[in-house]
Amino acid sequence: MLRPRIIPCLLIHQGGLVKTRRFGEPKYVGDPINAVRIFNEKEVDELFVADIDASALGKEPNYDMIRNLAAECRMPLCYAGGVKTAxxxxxxxxxGVEKVAIGSAAIDGEALISEAVSRVGSQSIVAVLDVRKTGIFGKYEVHTHNGSKKTGLAPAKLAAHLESLGVGEIVVNNINRDGEMSGYDFDLMEDVRQATSVPLTALGGAGELAHLRELIDRFPIIGAAAGSLFVFKGKYRAVLINYPVDEQKAALIGKD
Structure with missing residues (x-):
């Protein structure tokens, strides 16, 4: 049975774990393997790891790093960064990675997605839509290469197209809210939810557990992903790897 998932998102930059703000100002927050070990102890639902160097610079995925992360993880792992071929x-x-995510490669990747589906199955293919509001009227637009390149594509329309190609999950990452800890963009999520039926994950904006609760209340079957919430504590953003304890998590996802 499908249920909500609460997902820490870890960003890898120059081999270290960082947290960004609106896709800039990367702040070092620790060692990725140590973070995974802590999340293991906290029994997280799933972990999303993105190599933002590979994504921005077009580098080959770092297979040694991925192998080490997968060997350490005791939860489902989704990896993103530099993936361009089946x-x-x-x-x-x-x-040992359960899901592989693509961003820019998904835009013109009909052949790639088709071949990847035949090799690893739709359930292992995730598309990440990095979305920013642009223009005078604040239209949503998908960007690529760590938010540096406009595509002219509306996220809902693109998500529907990717679903038709066989993508098994859509991650909607709001660039404007990245690291702001002010809450998710529910209008954006509603647009994409109305256009698709595959599992959907929201990323960008969560700063407190109440934001997760509101997201899950509005979209009962969804992935509630966050970066800052799970690596910072307090208004001064002291580094502290954290995750809801059992009682908090039960309240968030509606368990008795």
Whole structure:
């Protein structure tokens, strides 16, 4: 039975764990493997790891790093960063990663998605839509390469197209709210939810558990992903790896 998932998002930059703000100002927050070990102890639902260097610079995925992360993880792992071929999908899944995410490669990737589906299955293919409000009227637009390139594409329309190609999950990442800790953009999520039926994950804006609760109340079957919420504590953003304890989590996802 499908249920909400609460998902820490970890960003890898120059080999370290960082947290950004509106896709800039990366702040070092620790060692990725140590963070995974802590999240293991906290029994998180799922972990999303993105190599933002590979994404922005077009580098090959760091397979040694991925292997080490997958070997350490005791929860489902989704990896993003630098994936452009079906061979890479297959290799990463062979290392023990449950899901592989693509961003820019998904835009013109009909052949890639089709081949990846045949090799690893739709359930292992995730599309990440990095979305920013642009223009005078504040229209939503998908961006690529860590938010540096406009595509002219509306997220809801693109999500529907990707679903038709066989993508098994959509992650909607709001650039404007990245690191702001002010709450999710529910209008954006509603647009994409109305256009798609595949599992959907929201990222960008969560700063307190109440934001997760509101997201899950509005969209009962959804992934509630966050970065800052799970690596910072307090208004001064002291680094502290954290995750809801059992009682908090039960309240968030509606368990008795």
């Amino acid at each position: 061979d890479q999908f297959e290799r990463i899944v062979s290392l």
